[in-house]
Amino acid sequence: xxxxxRYAAETGSTNExxxxxxxxxxxxxxxxxxxxxxxxRGRMNRVWFSPPGVGLYCSVLxxxxxxxSGAGLLSFCAAMAMTDCLxxxxxxxxxxxxxxxxxxxxxxxxILSVCEGESGRLRFAVIGSGLxxxxxxxxxxxxxxxxxxxxxxxxxxxxxxxxxxxxxxxAFVSRLVREGxxxxxPALEERCIxxxxxxxxxxxxxxxxLAVGIGDEGELLIREEDGTLRAVICGDxxxxxxxxxx
Numbered sequence: 001x002x003x004x005x006r007y008a009a010e011t012g013s014t015n016e017x018x019x020x021x022x023x024x025x026x027x028x029x030x031x032x033x034x035x036x037x038x039x040x041r042g043r044m045n046r047v048w049f050s051p052p053g054v055g056l057y058c059s060v061l062x063x064x065x066x067x068x069s070g071a072g073l074l075s076f077c078a079a080m081a082m083t084d085c086l087x088x089x090x091x092x093x094x095x096x097x098x099x100x101x102x103x104x105x106x107x108x109x110x111i112l113s114v115c116e117g118e119s120g121r122l123r124f125a126v127i128g129s130g131l132x133x134x135x136x137x138x139x140x141x142x143x144x145x146x147x148x149x150x151x152x153x154x155x156x157x158x159x160x161x162x163x164x165x166x167x168x169x170x171a172f173v174s175r176l177v178r179e180g181x182x183x184x185x186p187a188l189e190e191r192c193i194x195x196x197x198x199x200x201x202x203x204x205x206x207x208x209x210l211a212v213g214i215g216d217e218g219e220l221l222i223r224e225e226d227g228t229l230r231a232v233i234c235g236d237x238x239x240x241x242x243x244x245x246x
């Protein structure tokens with residue numbers, strides 16, 4: 001794919017910029033990148049801290065041939081692509097379901113997808129990501145839960161990182177379209193830090209038990225203490241021993 005990368009020194013939200021282009025009929029492959037965002041957003045409408053010069057804030061406009069019901073799987077493609085970029089630089093990164101990229105139990109990157117469709121088909125998808133690169137990329141009060149690449153001694157060039165991410169993202173999305181999610185699930189499970197660990201889910205659904213796998217539609221499978229297998233499709237997941245879950 002020929003990527004059309006559009007840089008802005010400042011914007012409200014790269015996701016909103018890309019969605020506006022998608023609704024206007026722009027072709028896929030546009031990548032909106034900003035040095036800083038005034039109104040960056042994460043999952044569940046949370047604010048995404050986006051100070052200038054210390055992060056990679058980008059949103060990719062795609063039009064894959066997928067049913068609208070499967071559009072949410074694109075977030076997994078982005079999480080795997082970003083995880084592999086970081087691993088290539090020597091960081092032991094992994095995915096905290098559904099799509100946070102973490103290292104050492106701390107969040108390095110958040111991903112937010114916006115999808116629109118009609119008649120059951122996907123019209124376009126925008127995959128936004130915010131990657132913490134350098135000191136100052138996250139609020140001090142989140143230091144126990146957030147991290148940047150510089151914290152681990154990695155100083156990456158933003159353009160090189162973006163190019164690598166886009167190439168990996170395209171490969172994962174193409175495989176999802178060609179072969180379906182079942183072809184990607186083993187790769188997602190290998191990168192998921194939750195599996196075989198005791199977890200608790202709050203926020204969306206409520207569940208507590210051992211994370212045992214990823215389901216056919218990307219749901220987190222949890223084996224509860226009584227043996228019940230729960231399929232969780234949304235919520236905040238805590239890992240026992242991390243971030244106050246005891």
